[in-house]
Amino acid sequence: MLTALDGVYGDREDAVCVAGRTASYEELLGAARAVAADVAGAPAFAVTATASLETVAAAVGALLAGVPFVPLPPDAGPAEREHILRDSGAVLVDVDFARRASGSAAASGSAAGWAAGAGPDDPALVLYTSGTTGAPKGVVLTGAAIAADLDALAGAWQWSAEDTLVHGLPLFHVHGLVLGVLGALRTGSRLVHTGRPTPQAYAEAGGSLYFGVPTVWSRIAADPQAAGALSGARLLVSGSAALPAPVFRDLERLTGMRPVERYGMTETLITVSGRAGGEVRPGTVGTPLPGIRTRIAAEPGAEIGELQLTGPTLFAGYLGRPEATAAAYTEDGWFRTGDIAAVDEADGVHRIVGRASIDMIKSGGYRIGAGEIENALLDHPAVSEAAVVGVPDADLGQRIVAFVVAEGVTGAELTDFVAAHLSVHKRPREVRFVTSLPRNAMGKPQKKLLLSGEFGVR
Numbered sequence: 215m216l217t218a219l220d221g222v223y224g225d226r227e228d229a230v231c232v233a234g235r236t237a238s239y240e241e242l243l244g245a246a247r248a249v250a251a252d253v254a255g256a257p258a259f260a261v262t263a264t265a266s267l268e269t270v271a272a273a274v275g276a277l278l279a280g281v282p283f284v285p286l287p288p289d290a291g292p293a294e295r296e297h298i299l300r301d302s303g304a305v306l307v308d309v310d311f312a313r314r315a316s317g318s319a320a321a322s323g324s325a326a327g328w329a330a331g332a333g334p335d336d337p338a339l340v341l342y343t344s345g346t347t348g349a350p351k352g353v354v355l356t357g358a359a360i361a362a363d364l365d366a367l368a369g370a371w372q373w374s375a376e377d378t379l380v381h382g383l384p385l386f387h388v389h390g391l392v393l394g395v396l397g398a399l400r401t402g403s404r405l406v407h408t409g410r411p412t413p414q415a416y417a418e419a420g421g422s423l424y425f426g427v428p429t430v431w432s433r434i435a436a437d438p439q440a441a442g443a444l445s446g447a448r449l450l451v452s453g454s455a456a457l458p459a460p461v462f463r464d465l466e467r468l469t470g471m472r473p474v475e476r477y478g479m480t481e482t483l484i485t486v487s488g489r490a491g492g493e494v495r496p497g498t499v500g501t502p503l504p505g506i507r508t509r510i511a512a513e514p515g516a517e518i519g520e521l522q523l524t525g526p527t528l529f530a531g532y533l534g535r536p537e538a539t540a541a542a543y544t545e546d547g548w549f550r551t552g553d554i555a556a557v558d559e560a561d562g563v564h565r566i567v568g569r570a571s572i573d574m575i576k577s578g579g580y581r582i583g584a585g586e587i588e589n590a591l592l593d594h595p596a597v598s599e600a601a602v603v604g605v606p607d608a609d610l611g612q613r614i615v616a617f618v619v620a621e622g623v624t625g626a627e628l629t630d631f632v633a634a635h636l637s638v639h640k641r642p643r644e645v646r647f648v649t650s651l652p653r654n655a656m657g658k659p660q661k662k663l664l665l666s667g668e669f670g671v672r
């Protein structure tokens with residue numbers, strides 16, 4: 215599964231560098247074997263997924279032991295942590311990177327000790343992600359889906375052991391963990407994780423291949439010196455949200471490269487992408503990866519509609535939620551992405567137009583369900599009504615704005631309340647106090663009116 219750890223590319227002292235700490239493949243494998251020995255036989259295990267060598271060792275240890283890995287967002291508050299641990303049944307484990315185990319201490323399998331018991335179609339990762347309502351659901355990903363995706367991306371981006379991959383993305387989502395860690399360990403590229411994705415850290419890392427969410431790219435584009443330092447790279451890849459065309463153009467001007475965009479979801483992994491060396495147009499996400507089929511469910515005569523897809527990279531279902539899993543598919547078995555898209559008839563290039571639901575927000579590349587934030591706000595004793603929307607934001611793509619009916623509380627207090635209960639990255643960036651929410655005849659808040667800016671006077 216993780217080819218580099220089978221020794222096929224040899225070892226190197228600086229194979230993996232995370233937030234300033236470096237390890238060889240041998241050291242990583244030793245630490246991962248210790249994790250595997252600890253968790254063997256558990257139904258699933260969780261770690262607080264800081265940007266660290268410990269999280270990398272935990273992910274590798276999970277694959278060695280054949281035990282599903284549940285990375286907990288380090289900024290999650292008690293409510294979110296408890297939900298994830300309870301829902302997944304995972305045991306929480308502490309990883310000590312200095313502790314090493316030899317091959318015999320872990321489950322036996324291939325030379326690197328990959329678990330013999332866990333097949334490629336068994337769960338490898340459970341990643342929690344938000345829907346439009348309710349608490350986050352566990353997305354179950356198999357080793358086979360991950361391997362299929364990484365191999366397709368390696369082909370699309372000519373990604374190889376010659377590369378040094380640089381990024382600073384969180385290690386509890388697909389982008390940072392699957393592409394950014396497992397991808398490096400499968401292709402044999404050196405990995406430099408910058409800890410945080412600051413323009414300066416990207417500029418200093420000296421990579422050939424860079425990953426970022428649009429917020430990261432827009433901050434780099436606003437820092438000409440940092441952007442210029444990337445001009446020696448081979449490929450810049452953007453994903454997790456739409457890359458604004460002005461950011462694309464600024465990057466091209468400052469680095470001499472046209473960034474490649476790719477599209478994906480936690481449930482599907484990356485399914486559509488531009489190609490290294492291929493034609494790249496701003497505002498488009500390329501063509502389906504090998505093995506992926508897409509279709510647009512459009513009204514007759516319309517060119518845009520919901521993007522639906524099938525292929526080997528799809529998830530194995532929402533953990534313990536067969537109804538939600540079934541609802542994610544059409545009757546004829548295509549996955550409903552909930553994204554509105556268009557496909558160029560001439561060359562098959564896909565363009566993501568937006569989300570079908572106003573209740574699914576993307577902020578800084580994080581997917582955040584409005585319902586989850588509304589429920590958290592309603593848990594505050596001073597709040598009687600709450601409606602949350604995503605407002606266009608130059609830095610974050612969308613920023614979370616909460617409209618609340620409340621007495622005796624400040625906006626900052628409500629922001630801190632959500633940050634402490636859910637996750638810091640799910641906090642509203644703005645709270646607007648209103649005397650009542652505009653509602654339709656069914657009593658549902660009219661969020662389009664909220665977005666029109668007519669509401670929110672303090």
Ligand code: MCA
Nearest residue numbers: 383384387388389429454478479480578579580630633638
């Ligand atoms: C601010 N902070 C607070 C509060 N306000 N802490 C507690 N309470 C508060 N009220 C602190 C934070 O803890 C943090 O501290 C610091 O302020 C800055 O936080 P924040 O403003 O949230 O950071 P940011 O600069 O706005 O973050 C931008 C970002 C981030 C770095 C781009 O949004 C990010 O990492 N995005 C990546 C999301 C991602 O990977 N998505 C992939 C999923 P401190 O400095 O101590 O931490 S999508 C996916 O996987 C699919 C398949 C795909 O297509 O890729």
Ligand code: AMP
Nearest residue numbers: 453454455456476477478479480566581
């Ligand atoms: P997540 O499950 O957090 O990965 O979020 C998946 C969602 O991110 C998709 O359904 C899209 O709405 C959005 N997304 C990912 N990549 C892109 C992209 N390149 N352009 C536009 N939206 C994207």
